[in-house]
Amino acid sequence: MKTKIFLSIVLSLATLRADPVQGVVFPIKTVQVSSPVLQEVITEVLVEEGTEVREGQIIVQLRNEREKLDVELSKKLIELKTFIARGQEKLYKEKMGSEEKALEAKTDLELATLQQSSKEIALREKTVRAPISGVVVKKYKEAGESIDRAEKLMDIVNIETVYVQFYLAPSLRKSVQQDQAIRVRILDLEGAEFDGKVTFIDPRNDAASGLVRVKAQIENKDRRIKPGMKGSAEFGK
Numbered sequence: 001m002k003t004k005i006f007l008s009i010v011l012s013l014a015t016l017r018a019d020p021v022q023g024v025v026f027p028i029k030t031v032q033v034s035s036p037v038l039q040e041v042i043t044e045v046l047v048e049e050g051t052e053v054r055e056g057q058i059i060v061q062l063r064n065e066r067e068k069l070d071v072e073l074s075k076k077l078i079e080l081k082t083f084i085a086r087g088q089e090k091l092y093k094e095k096m097g098s099e100e101k102a103l104e105a106k107t108d109l110e111l112a113t114l115q116q117s118s119k120e121i122a123l124r125e126k127t128v129r130a131p132i133s134g135v136v137v138k139k140y141k142e143a144g145e146s147i148d149r150a151e152k153l154m155d156i157v158n159i160e161t162v163y164v165q166f167y168l169a170p171s172l173r174k175s176v177q178q179d180q181a182i183r184v185r186i187l188d189l190e191g192a193e194f195d196g197k198v199t200f201i202d203p204r205n206d207a208a209s210g211l212v213r214v215k216a217q218i219e220n221k222d223r224r225i226k227p228g229m230k231g232s233a234e235f236g237k
Helices: 002-016 063-091 099-124 170-175
Strands: 021-034 040-045 058-062 127-129 133-137 152-167 181-186 190-207 212-219 230-233
Touching: 021 133, 058 152, 063 099, 152 170, 152 190, 152 230, 170 212, 181 212
Parallel strands: none
Antiparallel strands: 021 152, 021 230, 040 058, 058 127, 133 152, 152 212, 181 190, 181 230, 190 212
16 A cells, blocks of 8 residues: 555656756847948958958948048038127127127027037948957958848857757746746757756747747856757756
8 A cells, every 4th residue: 555655646747847848048238230321332341251250349340431520521611610600799898799600600609519410420431340248250241342221240159158949848937937936958969968947938838839938147257158048957856
């Protein structure tokens, strides 16, 4: 009798214990850098595939001689407009000029300042900077080639943090919680285990498979874990 009860408990525990679920590693961020301007020529590509970049670092320089001249001309124009506006304001205060002339000169200065801001933006757009820190994994253009707005320049990935995407049976949904700690085994690293945390539980079941998509995030400062590797974890224990 006792043996039967013991076997029944063992079988029940075995039924409750979930088999490991396999998933795939993805980078925490993947950015496709595109040209911010209409048809232009690339004068310099400052990085290669495999180059580590920091956010804000210059990665591509587009032709910008005309924009530089426009900014310099705007600065000179503002100097002139400032001189005129101050003179008209002084004449108005000394009752030697009209308020209308002073207001007109002030408005001209404000318009010139706005135009300069617009030209400075146009100049900055000709210098493409890395939107995130990471590694360049794909380069689409070289110096001397032309490029159009939204055309691809390069892909950058950040793998200092990665996530493993799993698809779970719907019966396991109730056993997974947001921010839940979880041990993830990376199969491509001889089963090495890493501490992870559940960061996303899809509120929907996948229409085709009926499974639940779950993401577990892992710190990866040494970049040992690579995107595309296979991982596994146990859910519902």
